Amino acid sequence: MTGQENFDEKVxxxxxxxxxxxxxxxxxxxxxxxxxxxxxxxRYHIAGDAWKKSLPALPLNHQLAERVMxxxxxxxxxxxxxxxxxxxxxxxxxxxxxxxxxxVTALVVLGGQSWNKIESPGSLAQSTxxxxxxxxxxxxxxxxxxxxxxxxxxxxxxxxxxxxxERTAVPDQTINSQxxxxxxHHNRHVAGVHGMLPYARIIGYAPNEPIE
Amino acid sequence: xxxxxxTFALCAVSASAWAASEGDAGALEMLHRMHxxxxxxxYQGTFVYLHNGKMETMRIYHRVDxxxxxxxxxxxxxxxxEVIRKNNLVTCILPDHKSVLVNKLEAAHHILSALPNAxxxxxxxxxxxxxxxxxxxxxxxxxxxxxxxxxxxxxxxxFWLDASNSLLLKSQMMGExxxxxxxxxxxxxxxxxxxxxxxxxxxxxxxxxxxxxDTSAKNEVRNDGQEWKVSSMPQGFKSTRRSVHQxxxxxxxxxxxxxxxxxxxxxxxxxxxxxxxxxxxxSSYVGAMNVYGAVIDEHQVTxxxxxxxxxxxxxxxxxxxxxx
Numbered sequence: 044m045t046g047q048e049n050f051d052e053k054v055x056x057x058x059x060x061x062x063x064x065x066x067x068x069x070x071x072x073x074x075x076x077x078x079x080x081x082x083x084x085x086r087y088h089i090a091g092d093a094w095k096k097s098l099p100a101l102p103l104n105h106q107l108a109e110r111v112m113x114x115x116x117x118x119x120x121x122x123x124x125x126x127x128x129x130x131x132x133x134x135x136x137x138x139x140x141x142x143x144x145x146x147v148t149a150l151v152v153l154g155g156q157s158w159n160k161i162e163s164p165g166s167l168a169q170s171t172x173x174x175x176x177x178x179x180x181x182x183x184x185x186x187x188x189x190x191x192x193x194x195x196x197x198x199x200x201x202x203x204x205x206x207x208x209e210r211t212a213v214p215d216q217t218i219n220s221q222x223x224x225x226x227x228h229h230n231r232h233v234a235g236v237h238g239m240l241p242y243a244r245i246i247g248y249a250p251n252e253p254i255e
Numbered sequence: 256x257x258x259x260x261x262t263f264a265l266c267a268v269s270a271s272a273w274a275a276s277e278g279d280a281g282a283l284e285m286l287h288r289m290h291x292x293x294x295x296x297x298y299q300g301t302f303v304y305l306h307n308g309k310m311e312t313m314r315i316y317h318r319v320d321x322x323x324x325x326x327x328x329x330x331x332x333x334x335x336x337e338v339i340r341k342n343n344l345v346t347c348i349l350p351d352h353k354s355v356l357v358n359k360l361e362a363a364h365h366i367l368s369a370l371p372n373a374x375x376x377x378x379x380x381x382x383x384x385x386x387x388x389x390x391x392x393x394x395x396x397x398x399x400x401x402x403x404x405x406x407x408x409x410x411x412x413x414f415w416l417d418a419s420n421s422l423l424l425k426s427q428m429m430g431e432x433x434x435x436x437x438x439x440x441x442x443x444x445x446x447x448x449x450x451x452x453x454x455x456x457x458x459x460x461x462x463x464x465x466x467x468x469d470t471s472a473k474n475e476v477r478n479d480g481q482e483w484k485v486s487s488m489p490q491g492f493k494s495t496r497r498s499v500h501q502x503x504x505x506x507x508x509x510x511x512x513x514x515x516x517x518x519x520x521x522x523x524x525x526x527x528x529x530x531x532x533x534x535x536x537x538s539s540y541v542g543a544m545n546v547y548g549a550v551i552d553e554h555q556v557t558x559x560x561x562x563x564x565x566x567x568x569x570x571x572x573x574x575x576x577x578x579x
Contacts, residue, residue: 218535222557224502226544229522229559231345231358233513238293239315240426242328242338243304243439245347247311248541 223248282384282400288421289414295319298422299454300393300444301331306437306542316454325455337457348457354465381405381491381516390415392424393441402518407431408489408566409519410543420446428543431563437543483510483525487573489566491516514560514570521560521570528553538564547571 226248230241297318304311312331318324323342330336334351340360347356387399397415404411411433415425422444428437485494496513510525528534534555535548546559547567556574558567 215533217533221535222539222541222546222559225522225524225546225557225559226541227347227356228500228502228511228524229520229544231347231356232360232511233515233520233522238326238340239302239328240437240439242340243302243311243313244306244542244544245338246313246328246330246336247304247306247309 279384282386282402285386285398285400285416285421286384286402286414289416289423292417292421293317293423294324296420296422296446297448297450298444298446299450300441302439302441302444304437304439305435316450318450318452318455320452327455327457329458335459337459339455339457341455346457348459348461348464350459350464353463354467355461357466357468381409382411382518387413389418393444395419395424395444397424406489407563408569409516409562410436412518417444422446428561437561482577483512484575484577485512485514485523485570485573486575488514488521488570489516492521519560519562521558521562521567523570523574524555524557524559525574526555526557528555538568540564549574552576 227245230244233241299314299316301312301314304313311333314329314331315326317326325339325341327337327339334349336350337348339346339348343360345358345360349356382405383403385401385403387401390397390399392415396418398418400414400416402412402414410431411429413427413429414423416422417424423439423441424444425440426438427435430436492514493516494512495515496511498511499508500511501508507526507529510523512523512525514521514523528550532555534550535557536550537548539546539548543561544559545562545564545567546557547564547570548558549556549571551574554576556571558571560567
C-alpha cells in the first residue's frame with residue numbers, strides 16, 4: 044500500500060499548505076478522482092479544523108463530502124490541472140471547490156459527541172505551526188460513535204450548518220475536566236526552567252470557556 | 256542564596272576553564288545567573304504569554320524579604336486568575352471556577368537548581384547550550400541563549416536575558432520544526448528594590464470559593480506504587496517523585512510519578528478505572544503540553560508534559576504493572 048501511503052502523505056501536506064506548486068496540481072487532480080483519497084481529505088481537514096474553536100456540535104456524516112463534491116462537479120473545470128503555470132487560478136478554483144467541500148464536511152463532522160482518533164502519522168506527528176489557531180479545549184481521542192445521517196442535497200446542508208452555529212459544541216466534559224485537572228496539577232507541582240512559566244500555563248489555560 | 260551564588264561563581268570559573276566547549280559553559284552559566292536573579296531580586300513586570308495562537312497578558316511581582324521569597328502572577332485579560340507563591344506554598348485562585356487550589360511545591364529539580372551537584376557533562380548529552388548574540392526586548396539590551404535538544408524527544412528553548420541584571424526578558428519553547436510553540440515576552444520589566452508587600456496579596460475576594468487543598472503533602476507515601484514501573488523513557492529522564500494525590504476533594508486517589516531530565520518534565524497519573532468511568536485513549540495536546548492516555552491493567556494511565564507527543568506516548572505505552 045505504499046502508493047496509498049504516499050498519497051495520504053501528500054494529502055496531509057496539501058492540507059497543511061506544504062506541497063510545492065507542481066505537486067499541488069497533481070495531488071488535487073488525484074483527489075478529484077479518487078474516492079478513498081477524498082475520505083482522506085475529510086479526515087485531514089477534520090484534524091486541521093480541530094484546532095479551531097468555532098466548530099458547532101453536529102451529527103457525523105461521512106457521506107457528506109461526496110454529496111457536496113457531486114454538486115460541485117457539475118461546475119465547469121476551466122483548465123487542466125497538470126499545466127505548470129504561474130497563473131494558478133483554475134487550479135485554485137478547483138481546489139477552492141474541494142476546500143469548500145472539505146470544510147463544510149469538517150463543520151458537520153466535528154463537534155459531535157465523538158472525536159477522531161488523533162493518531163495518524165500525517166496529522167499530529169509534526170509540531171503545531173505557530174500560526175495555527177488552536178482550540179483551548181483539550182481534544183479527545185475516543186472511538187467513533189454511530190453516525191446520524193443528514194438527508195438532503197447541498198442547500199440543506201448549508202442550512203443545517205447555519206443552524207448549528209447557534210448551538211454550543213459539547214465535547215466530552217468529563218474527559219475535558221479530567222485532563223484540565225491533570226494539566227493544572229502538573230504545572231502546580233513541577234518547577235520550570237524559569238519559575239513563572241508553569242503559572243502562566245495554569246492561568247492561560249481555561250478549558251470550560253464557551254465555544255464562540 | 257548569596258552563598259550559593261558565590262560558590263557557583265567559583266565553580267563556573269573553573270568549569271569554563273576545562274569545559275570542552277567554552278560557548279556551552281558560558282551559555283549555561285548565563286542561565287544560572289538568570290535563575291539566581293529571578294529568585295533574589297525584587298521586580299515587577301508585564302508580559303505577554305503566547306500559546307495556541309492565543310495571546311494573554313499577565314503581570315508578575317517578585318519580592319524577597321529576609322527569609323521569605325514571594326511571587327505573584329496575575330491574569331490581566333479575561334478571568335482574573337492568579338497564582339501566588341510564598342516560599343514553597345503555591346496558591347492558585349481561579350474565580351471562573353470559584354476555587355482556590357493550594358499545594359506545596361517540591362524542591363525544584365531542574366538543572367538550574369541542581370547545582371552544585373550537576374556537572375556540565377550531565378546535560379551535554381541531551382542538550383546543547385549556546386550563546387546567540389544580542390537583541391533588545393522591553394526597551395532593554397538582552398543577551399540570547401539557545402538550548403537545542405540532541406534528540407526528538409525534547410523541545411528546544413531560546414532565552415533573552417537582561418544584559419545588566421540577567422532577568423528573563425523573553426523566552427520561547429521551540430517545537431520539532433523549530434517553530435515557537437510557547438512564548439513569554441515582557442513588555443515592561445523593572446527592578447523595584449522597595450516593592451510593597453501589598454502587591455503580593457491576592458486581588459480577588461475569595462469567600463464563596465471552594466478551597467481545594469492538595470492533601471498529598473500530608474498523606475504522601477513515598478515509594479508507593481513500586482509495582483507500577485515506567486519501563487521506557489528517553490535517556491536522561493529520571494523518576495524524581497512518586498506520590499499519591501486526590502486531584503479533587505472526594506475524588507479517587509491517583510498515583511503521580513514525575514519524570515524529568517533537568518529541563519523538561521512529565522507527570523504520569525495512574526488511576527483505577529471504576530465501572531462506567533470514561534476512558535481516554537490516544538494523544539491530545541494543549542499548546543506546549545502533550546497528553547497521552549492508555550488503559551493498562553484496568554487503570555487509566557495518563558502522561559502529560561512539556562515534551563513532544565512521541566515522548567509522552569513512549570512513556571505511557573511502557574507503563575507496567577507487576578504484582579510484588
